[in-house]
Amino acid sequence: MVIPIPLFQILYIQHENSMKTKGFTFIETIVVLAVLAMVLPALFTILFAIMQQQVRVLKLQELKRQGDQAFGFIKDTLRKNSYKIYSDKLATNQVCLLPTTSYTNINGNDFYLKSDAGSIIKFYKNGTKLELYNSITPSTNRVYITDPIQVDSFTIACNLKSAFSSPLISVVLKIKHSSDTTVVFSYSTIIHVRK
């Protein structure tokens, strides 16, 4: 006489069987975890090194891009126009007017350049930014160096060597990245102002 096995019992036996033959043993799992524990840190170390290097290059690129752009604009502006230099906004106190005189301004706050057309501009350090003030649009300054690049120092100076020449303007701009302040790019030049 055949005793019928209840359905749930068959399922239970099959399930138990498959667990035993097809699953992993505890030891196997431990070995796999151990191997992973050795491989993954190595893998992440390599990935981290790549990312770190990439970030370094990107930072340098941004530093150079902003520096080149700002410095190029300053050079172009000073070379292409003829200016008189003043130490005040109203253009009453002209400097570097007499031979062998000089005038240095750190941050550029009091170094105004007046073009022949009458507009007055100045490049100056505002906090960690480099801005251009223009008397034609006094309420909106153009910003040249901005986050994440910071202005470390900005110095603009002029001197007149002889009565027959035009003043020489010297500009020193030092910039750095906000998250890597050890690398400082220094831009500097000396330009003859057009007569």
Added chain:
Amino acid sequence: MVSKKLNKNGFSLIEVLVFITILSMFFVVAASVVTVSLKDMKINENKILATQYAEQLAEWLYAQKESNWGGTSYSSDCGTTCSFTENVTKSGDNTNYCFNGSINISSTTWPTSSNSTGNPCSGAFDLPLYDGSTVHRFKREVKFVKKGVDTVVTDVHATVTVQWKDYGNTYTTISDTLYSTRE
């Protein structure tokens, strides 16, 4: 019974070997890709710095030219009062300079010149780095060629060469600038 069970559920030696071979090939390729890309990035980083060094020197030379052009070639010892054209002709028609020191725009002091056959930096890669690191790997040289008749100098052609060493190789960036009175 045992062997049958093993065959059914485990891997054979061949299977394991094939798997390991494919895996190791993948890892070798991945490792070489990583090495190459890291090297490229390092070269890129140094190239940015090298360009900056070269531009800095070109700008300093421009400043010297603007401040004191001169117009005649070197004839007698002018010391620190040498003009730009005197300095660039100090060692004859192909005057070389090694600019491995830091550059100050207000300074008018030139390093020691050498002639065309010389290697101005004498193989020394000791240009100070921006981050103040003590590991030096750059050198910066400039070569001048003047144009003009007799002692009159009208144009000066400057070739700034920045070289650096990395991974046993030497890399070079060259930039040319023309300084002239007609500007």
